[in-house]
Amino acid sequence: MKIDAMVKVGYRDLLEPGKITDRHVKSILTIGKEAGGKNEVFIIVKTNQLETGRKYKVNNNIEQVFLRFLKEGKSTIRFKEPRHDLSINSDPIQLKAFLKVLKLVNDGTGSYEKHLSSLYADSKIMSVKKKLAIVGKQDFSVDSKFPRTIEELKICEVNMKYFDKRILHLPNLKTLCLSKNQLLEIPDAFGSLPNISTLDLSDNLLGSSRAWNWLTSTRIVNTLSVLNLANNKLGYFPLELLNLNNLYSLNLSRNQITALPGTVGFYLKSIREMDLSFNLLKYVPVSVKILNLEKLNVSSNPFLTDFDSNELIPQNFGIMSLFDLAAGAVENYRIPFSLENIPKTIFNYVKYQAGVCICRKITFRKNTTHYSNRNIIASQVWISRALMCMVVNFCSFSCYTTRRSLNGLL
Numbered sequence: 001m002k003i004d005a006m007v008k009v010g011y012r013d014l015l016e017p018g019k020i021t022d023r024h025v026k027s028i029l030t031i032g033k034e035a036g037g038k039n040e041v042f043i044i045v046k047t048n049q050l051e052t053g054r055k056y057k058v059n060n061n062i063e064q065v066f067l068r069f070l071k072e073g074k075s076t077i078r079f080k081e082p083r084h085d086l087s088i089n090s091d092p093i094q095l096k097a098f099l100k101v102l103k104l105v106n107d108g109t110g111s112y113e114k115h116l117s118s119l120y121a122d123s124k125i126m127s128v129k130k131k132l133a134i135v136g137k138q139d140f141s142v143d144s145k146f147p148r149t150i151e152e153l154k155i156c157e158v159n160m161k162y163f164d165k166r167i168l169h170l171p172n173l174k175t176l177c178l179s180k181n182q183l184l185e186i187p188d189a190f191g192s193l194p195n196i197s198t199l200d201l202s203d204n205l206l207g208s209s210r211a212w213n214w215l216t217s218t219r220i221v222n223t224l225s226v227l228n229l230a231n232n233k234l235g236y237f238p239l240e241l242l243n244l245n246n247l248y249s250l251n252l253s254r255n256q257i258t259a260l261p262g263t264v265g266f267y268l269k270s271i272r273e274m275d276l277s278f279n280l281l282k283y284v285p286v287s288v289k290i291l292n293l294e295k296l297n298v299s300s301n302p303f304l305t306d307f308d309s310n311e312l313i314p315q316n317f318g319i320m321s322l323f324d325l326a327a328g329a330v331e332n333y334r335i336p337f338s339l340e341n342i343p344k345t346i347f348n349y350v351k352y353q354a355g356v357c358i359c360r361k362i363t364f365r366k367n368t369t370h371y372s373n374r375n376i377i378a379s380q381v382w383i384s385r386a387l388m389c390m391v392v393n394f395c396s397f398s399c400y401t402t403r404r405s406l407n408g409l410l
Contacts, residue, residue: 001115002030003098005090007045009054010076013083024089025049031058031101032117041105041116043077045086056084062106065099073148075099091148130172134158146170151195156180163187174198179228185209191217198226207233207255215240222246230254230275239352242267249273253297256280262355262393263362265290276301283389287356303389324364327354328395331362355393363395 007027028046030053033039044053056079066076073092078085088095101115129147133154134140140158146166152175153167160181167176168189177200184205190196191214206229214220215238225248227241234255241250242261247270257279265287273295276284281301288296320328327350330337339347354362394400 001032001098001101002028002117003090003094005029005088005095007047007089008087009045010085010087011083012078012085024087029086029088029090029098030117031098031105031115043086043102056086057081058102058105059108060106062102065102067099070096070099077102093148148172151175153177163190168193171195176200179203185211186214188213188217190214191220194219195223196220197223199224200228201232202228202230202251204232207235210238212238212240216243220244225249225270227251237261237264239348242352244268246270251275252279253277254279258282260285260288261352262391263287263352266356266362283391285356286358286390286392288390290356290360298388305389320365327364328362355391357395357399358392359395359399361395363393365393365395 005027006024008024025047030044033041041058043056043058046053061080063080064078073095074089075095076085076087129149130151132150135156137158149172150170151172154177157180163186173193174195175198179200179202181204221243222245224244225246228251230251231254234257237257237260247268253275262285264285271291275297277297278300282304330350354364357363
């Protein structure tokens with residue numbers, strides 16, 4: 001039996017001067033017998049630098065096998081003679097099968113002969129496959145497996161209507177492109193992949209569903225930095241996007257989004273590039289000015305123009321409900337809350353339904369004022385008109401009356 005692996009040799013015997021440990025190198029691990037030999041079974045480690053291989057006897061020569069991190073594809077085989085440790089990093093499934101054969105040989109039980117290989121058969125060190133691109137139906141097969149070592153995966157123009165569950169078994173995946181398909185939703189389990197940083201879901205049909213819980217997983221909220229949801233027939237801004245702590249670039253162009261949440265600038269603090277072009281936005285919340293944007297594209301949106309911000313005086317500066325006062329206090333004093341300690345309806349209201357005042361406080365007052373923005377709010381701005389309409393939720397009449405200029409206060 002042979003497997004591809006990254007192998008490091010550790011030297012436990014102080015009689016081998018200058019040799020404490022090697023580094024992990026691409027190797028082929030083979031367990032088998034010598035041609036014409038006796039019943040002795042050996043493990044040979046072959047590398048490009050050592051093509052003849054380093055041989056270790058198996059029978060009655062295994063001191064210990066460390067299995068604590070086997071689920072992650074890591075294990076260590078400790079030999080009695082020579083006093084070496086083989087630290088192995090490989091595909092978990094292949095490694096489990098290899099160690100199962102090793103146990104059968106070491107215990108002297110079971111039928112293991114059929115699993116043994118010729119020790120000195122020609123073997124080439126295969127490079128670990130990290131990229132896979134499938135473009136078009138002719139290259140797509142639902143029966144084949146994806147290599148678990150894949151870091152970049154592209155599956156485009158294959159008419160995919162349902163998310164391919166094989167993707168959920170790629171722990172090293174960092175970049176995923178599923179553009180130009182017909183996906184309706186993404187499963188919640190996708191959010192648990194540990195390394196996803198770039199995700200392209202453009203040109204699909206995700207707007208037909210409101211299944212965005214995958215964006216709330218504790219893993220993806222900290223790893224995802226680039227997200228493309230362009231041309232997905234979205235008639236709304238998915239509020240779960242506000243959970244993405246490290247999002248750098250967001251593309252929501254070519255949809256039918258009519259409004260942004262008032263707290264978009266309060267939560268997406270890491271974002272630097274945002275494309276909202278070709279939507280149905282009449283205004284953007286003033287909290288956008290809080291963001292440290294480098295690029296903002298809001299071209300081809302029907303922004304309001306027929307108003308005079310000096311004449312629009314907000315109403316409803318009366319007494320707020322106790323619920324709204326409590327919600328505002330929770331947000332402004334950064335009191336932690338989660339779905340574990342409050343109902344989902346209250347969680348969604350507190351997190352997503354607030355507005356932002358020019359003093360940068362979150363408020364749940366329903367009064368709003370529109371005005372035309374004249375300030376540069378990003379290094380590069382693309383806009384169809386000279387002015388962009390913004391909306392403000394004032395937290396108090398004091399903030400409204402004491403403002404010097406809406407354009408300069410935030």
